[in-house]
Structures are given as C-alpha cells and as structure tokens.
Amino acid sequence: MSTWPNSEIQKATPERTAEIRESLTEIRGRVSRAVEALGSVSNIPKLVAVSKYKPSADILVCYELGQRDFGENYVQELVDKAKELPIEIQWHFIGTLQSNKAKLLASIPNLHTVQTISSEKTVNALHKALPSDRIAPLNVLVQINTSGEDAKSGIQPLASSSSSSLGQLSDLQRLAKHIVMSCPKLRLQGLMTIGALDLSLSANETEKNADFERLTETRDILERWLQAELVPEEADKNQVRRWGDESTGKLLLSMGMSSDFEAALKAGSDIVRVGTGIFGSRKTRDKLKEPGAPVS
Numbered sequence: 001m002s003t004w005p006n007s008e009i010q011k012a013t014p015e016r017t018a019e020i021r022e023s024l025t026e027i028r029g030r031v032s033r034a035v036e037a038l039g040s041v042s043n044i045p046k047l048v049a050v051s052k053y054k055p056s057a058d059i060l061v062c063y064e065l066g067q068r069d070f071g072e073n074y075v076q077e078l079v080d081k082a083k084e085l086p087i088e089i090q091w092h093f094i095g096t097l098q099s100n101k102a103k104l105l106a107s108i109p110n111l112h113t114v115q116t117i118s119s120e121k122t123v124n125a126l127h128k129a130l131p132s133d134r135i136a137p138l139n140v141l142v143q144i145n146t147s148g149e150d151a152k153s154g155i156q157p158l159a160s161s162s163s164s165s166l167g168q169l170s171d172l173q174r175l176a177k178h179i180v181m182s183c184p185k186l187r188l189q190g191l192m193t194i195g196a197l198d199l200s201l202s203a204n205e206t207e208k209n210a211d212f213e214r215l216t217e218t219r220d221i222l223e224r225w226l227q228a229e230l231v232p233e234e235a236d237k238n239q240v241r242r243w244g245d246e247s248t249g250k251l252l253l254s255m256g257m258s259s260d261f262e263a264a265l266k267a268g269s270d271i272v273r274v275g276t277g278i279f280g281s282r283k284t285r286d287k288l289k290e291p292g293a294p295v296s
Contacts, residue, residue, distance in 0.1 A: 009084055012057040020061045023278050024049070031272065034265040045265060048092050050257075050275030056081055058279055063089060069112070071273055075101045082108045094192075094273060096153050099125035106130045106138075113139040115192045115254055115271075118155050120178055127183040137187040137242065141254055142175060144218055146211040147196035154193065157218040176222060180230055180242050188243040190252030190270065191219050195260075212255050212267035219251050226251075245270075 012020070031047055050071040051059050059070055063086060072078035073095030082091060090112035093105060097114060099122045105111065106129035117123055117140045130138060145154030155171045169177070179188045195211030226243055244251045254271035256264020261272040 009056050009060055012055075012061050016058070017061050020058060020279065021065060023280070024062055024065055024067065027274055027277050030262060031265065034262045038266065043270070045269060046271045048094070048254075048271060048273045049278050050094065050273050051081070051279065052077070052275060054279045056084055059085055059089075062278065071115075071275070075105050078111075079104060079108060082110065092273075097122055097126070102126040103129040111138060113141065113189065115141040115273075116143045116153065117141065117175070117179075118143045118153055120175060123175070123179055123183060123186070127185050130185045134185060137185055139187050139189040140179065141190050141192040141252070142172060142179075142188070144172070144191050144193045144215055146193045146214040146218075149196065152194055157214050158221040160217065160221065172218070172222060173225060176226065176243070177230065180226070184242070186242070187246075188251075190244065190254065191215055191222070192254035192271075194257075195255060209260065209263050209267060212264055212269070215253055215255055216268055219253055223251050 011017075028047065031045060035044065046069055047067070048069045048071040049059075049062050049067050050073075051062075052071070052073045059081065062070070068088060069090045069092060071092040071094040072081065073093075075093070075095070075097070078091060078093060082089070087110050089110055091108060091110055092113045092115055093111065094115045097105065097116055099119075102122065102125035105114070106126060114126065117126075123140070126138070126140070143154035144157050145152050146157055155175065158170055158172055176188055179186050193211055193215045195209065195215075223244070241249055243249070252270040253268060254273065255267070255269045256262075256272040258274050258277035261269070261274055261277075264272055
C-alpha cells in the first residue's frame with residue numbers, strides 16, 4: 001500500500017472494523033439491487049463514501065475493502081487526510097469551495113473531482129492553481145440549486161423554455177462554456193445537486209423527486225447545447241471533448257445521499273454520495289473541538 005507521504009495510521013478497533021464492513025457491504029448491496037431493478041447493469045454508478053469528520057482509520061477500513069472514492073467537505077480536512085492515506089484513493093471535494101482555498105485544494109495530487117463549482121471566479125482560481133505537470137484534467141461538476149433554497153449553494157437550473165437565440169446565455173451555459181473553452185486543465189464532467197431533504201419522499205420510491213427530475217432535465221438541455229454550440233461542424237471524429245464521461249461524452253449526474261440514494265439511482269444518478277449510511281452519525285464540528293474529542 002503506497003501513501004503520500006509514508007505515515008503510520010492507527011488502525012480501527014476490531015469492533016469498529018466489523019461495523020464499517022457491515023455497513024459498506026449493505027450500501028453496496030442496495031446500490032446493486034437498485035441498478036438491477038432498472039435493468040441497466042452495464043451502467044454501474046460510482047459510490048462516493050463521504051468521510052467528513054471521520055478518522056483516517058475509518059477510511060482505511062473501506063479502502064481495504066476495495067473502496068476508492070471518498071468525499072470531504074472541508075479543504076484542510078481533505079489535505080490532512082490525503083497526506084496520510086493511500087495515493088490510490090480518488091478524493092472528491094463536495095463542500096463549498098472559496099477561491100482563496102483553491103490553491104491548497106489543488107495541491108492534493110490524487111484530487112479526482114470537485115463537485116461544487118458554481119462561479120467563474122472559483123473556476124479560474126482552481127485552474128490557475130493546478131500544477132502544470134498534472135497528467136489528467138481535474139474533473140469538475142457544476143452545482144445546481146434545484147430546490148431554490150437560499151441556504152443552498154449552486155446556480156439556477158435550466159428549463160425546456162431556456163433560450164440563447166439572442167445571445168442571452170444562462171449562468172450555467174456561460175460557466176460551462178468558460179470551463180470547456182478556457183480551462184484545459186479542467187474537465188466538465190457533469191452536474192451535482194443536494195436537493196431538498198424530504199424524508200417522506202425519500203422513503204416512498206413511488207414518488208418522483210422534483211429535484212432529481214430538474215437536474216436530469218438541466219443535464220439534457222445543457223448536453224444538447226454543448227453539442228450544438230461548442231463542437232465545430234467539421235470537427236474530427238476523434239476529437240477529445242472536455243466534457244462528460246471520457247468514454248461516452250455523457251454529462252454525469254451526482255445526486256442522492258444516505259436518505260435518498262436509491263430514489264436518485266432510479267432517476268438516473270451516476271454518482272451517489274453516502275456518509276451516514278456507511279460510517280454512522282457524525283459529531284458536529286463544534287463537538288469535535290471540545291477537549292478530549294477524537295481528531296480525524
């Protein structure tokens with residue numbers, strides 16, 4: 001197991017190891033069953049284990065069970081964990097990114113995806129901070145505020161009535177165009193949303209989730225627009241486009257968390273972010289600062 005740099009990680013207790021192993025196995029099983037129910041076993045979604053506030057020992061348990069994608073909400077916490085955990089981990093940043101933190105975040109060599117892009121200022125800071133010798137472009141997802149709540153970050157979704165015929169591009173179209181045309185060290189991989197947390201709807205799989213439907217519609221509209229506006233008519237068929245999945249060109253969707261990931265998969269999610277379902281409940285940030293609290 002290689003790490004960057006080499007360090008000793010305190011192992012989880014046998015009891016904690018067994019607890020995480022059981023939870024991760026259960027979540028993986030639920031993901032598999034949800035995909036099988038759709039009859040689309042060829043499109044296996046990515047499970048991101050959200051390890052916010054959890055110690056590196058917990059992450060290492062999942063890693064040793066084959067989990068490679070982990071999500072963190074805070075830049076410094078991600079930096080600290082990346083230094084002591086295996087370089088093979090693919091880190092996803094899923095918190096609000098301030099432009100003054102972009103350089104620190106970009107210093108992580110195995111940073112795989114930033115899922116919460118919502119402004120050109122942040123895009124520029126992140127692109128500028130990425131090392132020139134980085135082999136692969138950094139994946140970014142644009143965060144969409146599908147629920148319209150003021151407390152949530154993200155830009156407005158698109159609707160079928162959206163039009164740019166008079167040059168009036170939406171905020172999303174402008175941001176997407178900027179990433180694709182002006183940021184070669186970034187790859188516009190898709191869209192992400194948190195959505196409104198409605199446990200009654202999450203538990204009822206017969207109900208459609210309006211936020212998931214809104215994100216899917218937005219993706220479809222943006223995908224058609226990118227194809228029509230940003231690909232020259234005479235483009236080489238082998239041209240590598242800087243958006244979507246590398247193999248299919250499809251813009252990916254990141255939606256669904258512990259309480260609603262099965263509904264998200266049913267709605268077509270490509271990435272689900274599960275924390276509590278794997279690691280259990282978390283202490284708040286203030287609780288972690290109390291004397292005697294474990295440091296992750």
